[in-house]
Amino acid sequence: MSAAAIIPHDMEPHPVTGMYNGKFGIWLFLASEIMLFGALFSTYVLLRMGAEDGMWPKHGAEILNVPLATFNTVVLITSSVTMVLSWAALKMGDVAKGQRFLGITFLLAGTFLVVKYFEYKEKFHHFEVFLNEPMAVEGYQEPLKGIRGHFTADSPKLEADAKTGAYAIPEYVIIEPDAPHGTHEHPKPVRIESAQVKRISNFGPRHSNFLATYFTLTGLHGLHIVGGMVVILYFLLTGSTFAKKNHEKYVNRIECTGLYWHFVDLVWIFLFPVLYLL
Amino acid sequence: MSHHEMSAEEVKKHVRTYMMVFGALLILTGVTVGVFYLELSIAAAVVVALIVASIKGSLVACYFMHLISEKGVLYWILALCALFFIVLLLLPVLTERDSVGVM
Numbered sequence: 001m002s003a004a005a006i007i008p009h010d011m012e013p014h015p016v017t018g019m020y021n022g023k024f025g026i027w028l029f030l031a032s033e034i035m036l037f038g039a040l041f042s043t044y045v046l047l048r049m050g051a052e053d054g055m056w057p058k059h060g061a062e063i064l065n066v067p068l069a070t071f072n073t074v075v076l077i078t079s080s081v082t083m084v085l086s087w088a089a090l091k092m093g094d095v096a097k098g099q100r101f102l103g104i105t106f107l108l109a110g111t112f113l114v115v116k117y118f119e120y121k122e123k124f125h126h127f128e129v130f131l132n133e134p135m136a137v138e139g140y141q142e143p144l145k146g147i148r149g150h151f152t153a154d155s156p157k158l159e160a161d162a163k164t165g166a167y168a169i170p171e172y173v174i175i176e177p178d179a180p181h182g183t184h185e186h187p188k189p190v191r192i193e194s195a196q197v198k199r200i201s202n203f204g205p206r207h208s209n210f211l212a213t214y215f216t217l218t219g220l221h222g223l224h225i226v227g228g229m230v231v232i233l234y235f236l237l238t239g240s241t242f243a244k245k246n247h248e249k250y251v252n253r254i255e256c257t258g259l260y261w262h263f264v265d266l267v268w269i270f271l272f273p274v275l276y277l278l
Numbered sequence: 279m280s281h282h283e284m285s286a287e288e289v290k291k292h293v294r295t296y297m298m299v300f301g302a303l304l305i306l307t308g309v310t311v312g313v314f315y316l317e318l319s320i321a322a323a324v325v326v327a328l329i330v331a332s333i334k335g336s337l338v339a340c341y342f343m344h345l346i347s348e349k350g351v352l353y354w355i356l357a358l359c360a361l362f363f364i365v366l367l368l369l370p371v372l373t374e375r376d377s378v379g380v381m
Contacts, residue, residue, distance in 0.1 A: 018349030027352055031359040038366040046370035059323075061314070070311050074304065081300045084342045088293050092286045262342040269334045273327035277314040 011248060026256045030263050037267055040217055044274065047209045054145070056210055060276040062181075063203060063211070065119055069276045072115050073268065079108035080265040083258045090251045095243045098254065099236065105261070106232045109225055116222055123203040123211070127151060129175055130198040138187040139180045149177040152189050158200065167200040214275050221271060224264045231257050299341045306334050 009021045017024045048056055057063055086101035127150065134143035151158070155174040158167045176189045201207045205215040235242070235250075235257065243250040310330050318326065340346040345356075 017351050019352070024352075027355070031355060034359050034363055035366070038363040042366045042369055045367060046373065049370055059314075066311065066314070070307065073307050077300070077303045077307065080338060080342055081296060084296050085293065088289050088296070091284065091289045259343055262338050265342075266335050266338045269338065270331050273310055273314075273331050277310065278320070278324055278327055 011252070020252060022252060022256055023259070026259045030259065033263060037217075037220070040213075040220065041270075041274070044213050044217070047213055051209060055208065059278055060210070060214070063123075064214070064276050065122070066276050068115055068119055069272055072112050073272050075108050075112050075115070076265050076268050079105045079112070080262050082108065083261045087251065087254050087258050090243070090247075090254055093247070095240060095247075095250075098243075099239050102232060102236055102239065102254070106229060106236060109229045109232070113222065113225055113229075116218065120215075125150070126203045127175065127200060128203065128207065129173060129192055129200050131192070131196055132198050133196065135190075135192075135196070137177050137190060139177075139183065139185060140187070141180075144177075147175055147177050147190060147192070149175045149186075151175050165204075165206060169194050169197045169200060173197070173200070217271055217275065221264070221267055224267070228257070228261050228264055231260070295341055299337050302337060303334055306330055 011020055013019050014021060014024065019027075082101045082104045086098045086105060089095075089101055090098035126148070128146045128148045130146045131144070134145050135147065136143045137147060152174045156170040156172070158170065158173075160167050172191055172193050174189050174191050177187045179186050203211060205212040235254065239250060239254075242253070310327060313323070313326050313330070345352075
């Protein structure tokens with residue numbers, strides 16, 4: 001008798017749960033994950049409902065990039081399909097095909113992270129200058145309480161405080177404002193003196209409660225993607241040997257990996273509309 | 279039925295289901311984004327977005343995660359989980375009610 005066989009319900013279904021113990025374990029883990037993300041979704045609701053007028057974007061798309069996120073949604077859904085196809089191929093005994101689908105899943109996960117990287121990067125290079133008094137900007141119908149855009153090359157360099165990350169306000173800044181909603185014409189760069197500036201922030205987590213929530217939720221989700229990729233990579237490297245030794249057990253391992261992966265997809269299915277579209 | 283004793287023929291049938299679910303998920307993603315560009319009122323947008331997301335989530339859970347063919351015990355555990363989740367989401371509503379007129 002091999003060592004593995006003496007572990008009860010390692011392979012055959014447990015009479016109470018109807019599944020092998022590993023799978024039941026993953027389900028319990030996912031239940032705890034629902035609580036983790038649930039607490040953060042709850043935080044989102046609390047912060048949004050408590051936000052004062054104008055302190056929460058009308059919808060995330062005001063700040064975030066909907067086409068990129070839509071693309072990423074499709075990427076993640078596709079990766080879920082390739083994951084389940086990997087399991088199905090293995091279940092039918094085709095290890096090579098199963099590993100191929102697993103490889104595609106890994107690549108799609110990587111694609112998601114690369115797109116996310118560019119999304120994040122864009123946010124950290126996009127700035128808002130919050131003003132003491134609203135200022136009229138050409139092209140905008142109403143005076144702006146904060147001017148969003150990119151600093152021009154001749155604007156003084158910004159220094160972030162090493163401890164808090166807050167930007168020191170230089171004598172003046174020159175910012176090229178974003179094109180007003182629905183247009184593509186950037187207004188002429190605006191020079192703002194330090195006396196008019198309340199604070200300066202990029203579109204990182206410090207910017208607002210909305211972006212803090214956005215980075216927390218998408219960051220935690222991104223970490224889950226990384227975690228899934230590590231597991232998938234492990235099985236990409238060891239799967240063929242594993243399957244030769246104990247095919248049925250390897251199929252189960254991939255099923256458990258799949259359960260986790262589909263959960264990560266499921267979280268994104270809710271994150272996408274909540275953060276980007278509402 | 280447990281997956282333990284599934285035949286190759288049954289797995290093939292599953293694969294066809296997966297592809298149909300894939301198609302449904304893509305269409306529903308299109309619906310989510312399409313509805314956004316209709317610029318509904320906030321309340322209507324929230325309701326539509328959450329209903330569509332719930333349908334998509336259920337499809338993933340039922341078919342990709344095989345929840346539809348699991349046994350009773352897991353349903354009870356997940357039902358408990360869903361209950362706690364709803365309580366978590368309702369907490370902000372309760373605090374908001376509590377602070378009306380104070381803020």
